[in-house]
Amino acid sequence: MELQLALDLVDIPQGIALVKEVESYIDIVEIGTPIVINEGLHAVKAMKEAFPNLKVLADLKVMDAGGYEVLKASEAGADIVTILAVAEDATIKGAVEEAKKQGGKKILVDMIGVKNLEQRAKEIDALGVDYICVHTGYDLQAEGQSPFEALQTVKKVVKNSKTAVAGGIKLSTLSKVVQAQPDLVIVGGGITGEDDKKAVASQMQQLIKQG
C-alpha cells in the first residue's frame, strides 16, 4: 500500500516547501487539478526536478485526447496521469497506449461522477489501466459523503488494476480505509490542513505499513 500526498490549494513554491516537510513519509506527490489549471504542466516539471526520487502524479482528469494529454504530462515528468472514468473507452485506451510508449508511465482512472460503479469498474479493469480510484470530490464531501463504501464495491469486482481511494481521508479515518486494503491511499487536506504535517504524515505512513 502506498501513500500519495495531494497538493491542490497551493502554488509551486508552497507545494515544494510542503513536500520538503513530509518527503520521507510519502511515495507519490500529486499535482492537483487546481494547480494544473492555475500553473500548467510547469508545476509537474518543477516538482519532479525538486524531488526526482518521488513519483509525481499529474491530476489532469483527462476527458478527451487521452494519448496527447498523457504525452504532454509525461514530457513534463509525470509518472502517473489521471483520466476520468466517464470518458469514452477510446480516450482511456489512447491514454494507456501512450503511457506504455512513454516507458512505464501509469494511468490512474478516477471514478468521480460514475453512477454505476460496479459495471464501469469492471469495464475499465478490462482496459489495462494501472489504477482504478474511487473518489469523493470536494463538492460531495461538503454534503457529508465519503469514499469508503465505493472502495468496498470496487475492491469486489476489480481483478487486474490496482485500487486507489481519495476524498477527505484524515488520520482519524485512515484505519477504516486501510482495512479495505486499497493499493494506494490519496490524502490532501488530511495532511496539508494540519499544523504538524510531518507528524501526521509519519503516523499515516506507519498505519499504512502495518496495514
Ligand SMILES: O=C(CO)[C@H](O)[C@H](O)COP(=O)(O)O
Ligand atoms: O482530486 C482532488 C479533488 O478533486 C483531491 O486531490 C483529492 O480529493 C484528495 O484531496 P482531499 O484529501 O483533500 O479530499
